[in-house]
Amino acid sequence: MPIDLTTEEEQLLESDVPAERKSMELLVRLGDIFGAEEFVEIGSAQASGISYKSIGDPGVEFLEGFAEEGAEVDVETFANPAGMDINRWEEMGVSEEFARQQRRIVGALREMGVTVSFTCTPYLAGNLPGPNEHIAWAESSAVSFANSVIGARTNREGGPSALAAAITGRTPKHGLHLAENRQPTHLVNVDVPLETQADFAALGSWTGRIVEDGKPYFVGIESATTDQLKSLGAAMAATGAVALHFVGGLTTDADPPDNVETLQFGSEKHESEYAELSSTEDTDLIVFGCPHSSVDEIGTVADRLEGESLERDLWVCTSRSVKSQADRMGYTDTIEDAGGMVLSDTCNVVAPIEELGYESTATDSAKAASYLPGFGDQLVHFDDKLSLLEEAIE
Numbered sequence: 496m497p498i499d500l501t502t503e504e505e506q507l508l509e510s511d512v513p514a515e516r517k518s519m520e521l522l523v524r525l526g527d528i529f530g531a532e533e534f535v536e537i538g539s540a541q542a543s544g545i546s547y548k549s550i551g552d553p554g555v556e557f558l559e560g561f562a563e564e565g566a567e568v569d570v571e572t573f574a575n576p577a578g579m580d581i582n583r584w585e586e587m588g589v590s591e592e593f594a595r596q597q598r599r600i601v602g603a604l605r606e607m608g609v610t611v612s613f614t615c616t617p618y619l620a621g622n623l624p625g626p627n628e629h630i631a632w633a634e635s636s637a638v639s640f641a642n643s644v645i646g647a648r649t650n651r652e653g654g655p656s657a658l659a660a661a662i663t664g665r666t667p668k669h670g671l672h673l674a675e676n677r678q679p680t681h682l683v684n685v686d687v688p689l690e691t692q693a694d695f696a697a698l699g700s701w702t703g704r705i706v707e708d709g710k711p712y713f714v715g716i717e718s719a720t721t722d723q724l725k726s727l728g729a730a731m732a733a734t735g736a737v738a739l740h741f742v743g744g745l746t747t748d749a750d751p752p753d754n755v756e757t758l759q760f761g762s763e764k765h766e767s768e769y770a771e772l773s774s775t776e777d778t779d780l781i782v783f784g785c786p787h788s789s790v791d792e793i794g795t796v797a798d799r800l801e802g803e804s805l806e807r808d809l810w811v812c813t814s815r816s817v818k819s820q821a822d823r824m825g826y827t828d829t830i831e832d833a834g835g836m837v838l839s840d841t842c843n844v845v846a847p848i849e850e851l852g853y854e855s856t857a858t859d860s861a862k863a864a865s866y867l868p869g870f871g872d873q874l875v876h877f878d879d880k881l882s883l884l885e886e887a888i889e
């Protein structure tokens with residue numbers, strides 16, 4: 496049965512503004528494909544696919560053309576990371592041509608009214624949805640955090656569908672927008688203590704590969720910080736397509752599941768996952784901030800680097816808003832005095848890292864480890880932050 500449309504939605508389909516009409520047409524098609532019965536209004540959107548590295552010249556032309564066709568967001572819309580720090584691209588070593596094309600993308604987004612926050616952790620940068628609020632976010636770790644930790648409702652949107660939702664202020668009501676689809680599918684017994692963000696990332700990386708797009712329910716995790724939950728969700732979204740998970744007592748409510756597959760995660764799997772993600776100790780760049788760092792994470796790095804000097808490059812990636820907090824706390828100066836860089840707007844995955852001369856990367860993010868160029872070619876070292884810093888201090 497075709498999706499039901501309100502009068503306002505019918506009007507959007509007939510709009511004189513081409514971008515509005517095309518957006519609504521796309522969403523109606525998607526709603527029909529996924530069997531949605533109606534649309535739901537959204538509180539915010541997250542536009543992804545905005546790095547020049549990811550979308551190239553066709554993407555630049557599409558976004559500029561869409562802006563010219565009257566695309567204008569109807570709800571608060573945050574931009575995912577771009578291919579460079581908008582202000583420090585030269586220091587990163589990004590080419591003039593890349594920067595020029597990236598700036599065209601930024602211009603088109605601004606014209607549409609998108610908040611050029613360039614972060615995958617909008618929830619740390621002023622866009623915190625409420626529990627049960629319907630949203631249309633696109634970046635997989637942000638989607639996981641929004642659904643699981645905050646209890647908001649979003650499917651993992653693609654770049655075009657998130658932009659269409661932003662322009663029309665609505666999305667087809669299917670998938671994780673419906674309560675009946677938000678139930679656990681696997682039980683994961685964790686019987687190894689998890690201490691660092693990397694420990695949580697290793698658990699997520701292992702779980703994601705097994706449950707794929709399932710909704711795991713973890714038991715045995717006594718406590719976790721927001722940053723640890725962020726790492727867990729990002730890893731599962733990277734190695735699988737997990738968009739919702741539960742950590743008994745710590746994340747959004749769900750009853751422990753009955754009659755589902757039960758998985759065991761103990762010390763042996765924990766160690767083997769580190770080995771799975773890490774294939775070298777000889778690296779020339781350390782990257783933290785996948786997902787984008789919180790001010791606490793930056794503080795941890797700064798505390799360790801106080802008065803030290805690094806013998807290899809370090810990027811700490813974050814949002815502009817968190818970076819300005821880190822600046823005020825003196826963390827940025829401490830890290831940069833030691834030889835690192837605190838970058839905003841970008842990350843090692845969407846920046847043109849291959850062109851910057853780096854061949855091997857160290858990270859505490861299972862998501863970054865899985866996406867880095869050369870993963871599988873002995874070029875990534877996965878470990879916790881302090882261990883990686885220890886190895887890099889002169």
Ligand code: F3S
Nearest residue numbers: 615636785786842844
């Ligand atoms: Fe964010 Fe880039 Fe990682 S977008 S989740 S820092 S790959």
